[in-house]
Amino acid sequence: MATYRELLQETKTEIEEVDAREAQELDGAAWIDVRRHDEWDEGYIPGSIHIPRGSLESRIESRVPDRSQPVVLYCASGERSAFAAKTLAELGYERPVSLVGGFTDWKRNGYEIALPRTLSPEKRARYSRHTLIPEIGEEGQLRLLDSKILLLGAGGLGSPAALYLAAAGVGHIGIVDADIVDESNLQRQIVHSLNTLGTPKVDSAKRTIEALNPDVQVTTYRERLTSENIDEILDDGWEIVVDGTDNFPTRYLLNDAAVWRNIPVVYGSIYRFEGQVSVFKAGDGPCYRCLFPAPPPPELAPSCSEGGVLGVLPGVVGSLQTNEALKLALGIGEPLIGRLLIFDALAGEFDEMRIKRNPDCPVCGEHPTITEYVDYVEFCAR
């Protein structure tokens, strides 16, 4: 039976050890820090990836898929990394090496170190189901906490968006809505409740968000978006807008402002049993006016009395919008740019239409004819 010392000695004979200079000469090597979270938090070698020793076997393949890439492993002193190097050799990595003296010697010898921005232990616990996903991790969660997302409307679409964005830890959420919570809203607007009947929707939504997640800072705009206030609101630095508006004038106003300011808009729309979702991002794809150059004339727009919507539909569509907003904030996945997703709740079917930039688009086209805000007449009486 071997003691720890004996096992370590034996392991060291089976692996390759390098000093700091030799390690830095290994071209194209992946640097893996196998220490614990609290050690990483005190500083790490710039450019290295943190995979605690206990997760090494399960996570190395997703971070270093190429077995022929050299891997420099380090811990505090060079012991845990020796065992780690042996493990990687067993997994088929061609050149895993262990840094002699580990991070302690690296730092003592005056080499550069980096200090991570990290989540507090409370946040690490709250967002653990995010940080466990390699595409998000702590870095992604920190990005979400730094994000600023504006919700246009705190109604059917804005409700799930407000809840899921807040739960996800989006650090700054803005809400624009002039309405008051009404009984008929509660059939679908799940951010509100009986407790907030008769209060402004922005305040009601803020209250719910704050009860859910104190990490979120909420800015409320108890007003209707108009050509008069749109610049002032967008000047607050919103990076993504989730469009849950209920009318054409606002939708066109937002579109034009977003094109000029290069802000992506996550569009959603619902009617009875059908919903649509897309992402309009000027430069990368079409804008809303590429899709529909102008609103329908008042006599042809569906009247509000004809409306009605299955309560869960805005839940589905608003959640799809939130998914897009989170992808944009994290910079991951394939956003619905240039694609219009149509959901038919009765059929249980999704359809996707390809939508393209219109070179003749009056706002984002080659020769724009609209260069200032247009106030369309509100034809759906509220």
Add this chain to the structure above:
Amino acid sequence: MNVVRVPPVLREEAGGARQVEASGATVRELLEDLTGRMPALGAKVYDGSEIRPYVNVYVDGEDVRTSGGLDAPVREGATVVLLPAMAGGAVLGR
């Protein structure tokens, strides 16, 4: 013959149908055939010379405005989708 899918906002004009049939070798012929069969629906989409600007017509998932307009070919059996602008959102549900 082609299947024309009717969105909820235009179903009243189609007698409540989710899809109707129409035929034509080009988008123009197809819309004229549709207007002949269902004048109320046709009129919401096509004014007799142009596709209305607040309605899009997709043939096999492509917006015909960017693939030849009214002269765009329609293959036999292609699925045609009509898509008018929707205001949507909270207030419609009130």
